[in-house]
Amino acid sequence: MRGVTVASPGAPYEVTDDLPKPSPNDGQVLVRSLFSGINPVETFMQSSGMLVTSWPVVLGCDASGEVVEVGKGVSKFKIGDHAYGCTRLGVPGYGTFQEYHLMDEKLAFKKPGNISVEQAATLGVGLLTASLGLIAGLGIEFPAAGETLKRDEWLIVLGGSGSVGQYAIQIASFSGYQVLTSCSPSKAPLCIAAGASATFDYKLPLDEQISTINSITGGDFSKVLDAGAVSYVPAMEILVKCSNSKKDGAKHFASTDDWSPMSAPDKSGINIYRIRLGQLGRYGEGSQQDETCRVLEEAIVPLERFLAEGQIKPMEWEIVGHGFEGLAGAVKLFDSGTFGGKKALVKLA
Ligand SMILES: NC(=O)c1ccc[n+]([C@@H]2O[C@H](COP(=O)([O-])OP(=O)(O)OC[C@H]3O[C@@H](n4cnc5c(N)ncnc54)[C@H](OP(=O)(O)O)[C@@H]3O)[C@@H](O)[C@H]2O)c1
Numbered sequence: 001m002r003g004v005t006v007a008s009p010g011a012p013y014e015v016t017d018d019l020p021k022p023s024p025n026d027g028q029v030l031v032r033s034l035f036s037g038i039n040p041v042e043t044f045m046q047s048s049g050m051l052v053t054s055w056p057v058v059l060g061c062d063a064s065g066e067v068v069e070v071g072k073g074v075s076k077f078k079i080g081d082h083a084y085g086c087t088r089l090g091v092p093g094y095g096t097f098q099e100y101h102l103m104d105e106k107l108a109f110k111k112p113g114n115i116s117v118e119q120a121a122t123l124g125v126g127l128l129t130a131s132l133g134l135i136a137g138l139g140i141e142f143p144a145a146g147e148t149l150k151r152d153e154w155l156i157v158l159g160g161s162g163s164v165g166q167y168a169i170q171i172a173s174f175s176g177y178q179v180l181t182s183c184s185p186s187k188a189p190l191c192i193a194a195g196a197s198a199t200f201d202y203k204l205p206l207d208e209q210i211s212t213i214n215s216i217t218g219g220d221f222s223k224v225l226d227a228g229a230v231s232y233v234p235a236m237e238i239l240v241k242c243s244n245s246k247k248d249g250a251k252h253f254a255s256t257d258d259w260s261p262m263s264a265p266d267k268s269g270i271n272i273y274r275i276r277l278g279q280l281g282r283y284g285e286g287s288q289q290d291e292t293c294r295v296l297e298e299a300i301v302p303l304e305r306f307l308a309e310g311q312i313k314p315m316e317w318e319i320v321g322h323g324f325e326g327l328a329g330a331v332k333l334f335d336s337g338t339f340g341g342k343k344a345l346v347k348l349a
Helices: 040-048 124-137 163-174 185-194 206-217 232-241 287-308 324-335
Strands: 003-006 013-016 028-037 062-070 082-086 100-104 154-158 178-183 198-201 221-226 251-255 270-274 317-322 343-347
Touching: 003 324, 013 324, 040 324, 062 100, 062 124, 082 124, 124 163, 124 221, 124 251, 124 270, 124 287, 154 163, 154 206, 154 232, 163 178, 163 185, 178 185, 178 206, 185 198, 198 206, 206 232, 221 232, 232 251, 232 270, 317 324, 324 343
Parallel strands: 154 178, 154 221, 178 198, 221 251, 251 270, 317 343
Antiparallel strands: 003 013, 028 062, 028 100, 028 343, 062 082
8 A cells, every 4th residue: 555654853744655455453443534634743753763662664643544444343433433542652553654554543533513524624633632641640520421620720721722632621611621831922812712711922921920920829739731842841840830739739730741850849739740642542561551541531431422412623734735745744744843733644545
């Protein structure tokens, strides 16, 4: 089958037509790739080789496609259904930048009628990363069916205008929190539309940011999510200087940055959680991996309901490349960072 490979760390993308077509194991489906979202992790893996389990590798993980084969024991999907979500990273057979790829039934979403095939490709990585950080990292709970939650508490999302950030704002706000988020001023309307109650500019001096946070929240928060993977230092300052954490006495920080050294200041009572979406699907590889799979499996059930009921809305998107020939250019365009809060997609079939 056709697809795009990378031969070794730092090598360019190459179109090929001799990839083996994968076969689904028990509990898996084979999906025809229609659209793929593009994420920062593609260039991270292509340039560093990290998270790649064997070479050459087919990258791509934000899937949206049609189920063409089902493995034994699969009950959620049948042939012709539309599956989307995040695939296993760096493992042969799972990359979305090829004609057909595998997905684990329990970690894949089924597309409802109110979401287009393109919109589905914006959801997997952003939504699951945000969910891991909010649930496993910050301890939030989703509302039950028909329940409206209102908590007397703020939750801070640092970097709310990106893909992870926009979904984090939506989830935290319908889970009852008032959300305060940092972003570039031009992206404030987008963050408010996603459900944030207020925004501040992360480019201002930190003292000014802290004084704004104090005046907006009165210190009534104990949970901070770094969605942009760049906010460890300001987050520690914000939690130490502003949070009164009167709810449970503890302060919680979750970050998409899972590579930089981090430790909480002494006696600050801050719990740090590193989000590792790359552990998705790595069943049996260790207790952390199993726990990540468990959290995601459990989250997908209510997330599908929130999507079908319109409580979570897919972010805006733009097609930046067509076909396997257009993929390298699409990733380059994405890396130039010109999409202003929209998800970059490549149309593969
Ligand atoms: N650990 C994991 O498992 C995992 C999973 C998914 C993603 N990630 C990482 O998480 C990061 C975000 O991913 P994404 O897909 O959401 O990227 P994205 O859509 O490109 O968004 C990145 C956002 O970061 C914001 N930003 C830049 N500098 C900032 C700063 N100094 N303070 C606060 N915000 C800042 C930008 O905000 P403005 O545009 O408003 O300036 C932008 O919206 C990436 O580094 C990605 O590699 C990690």
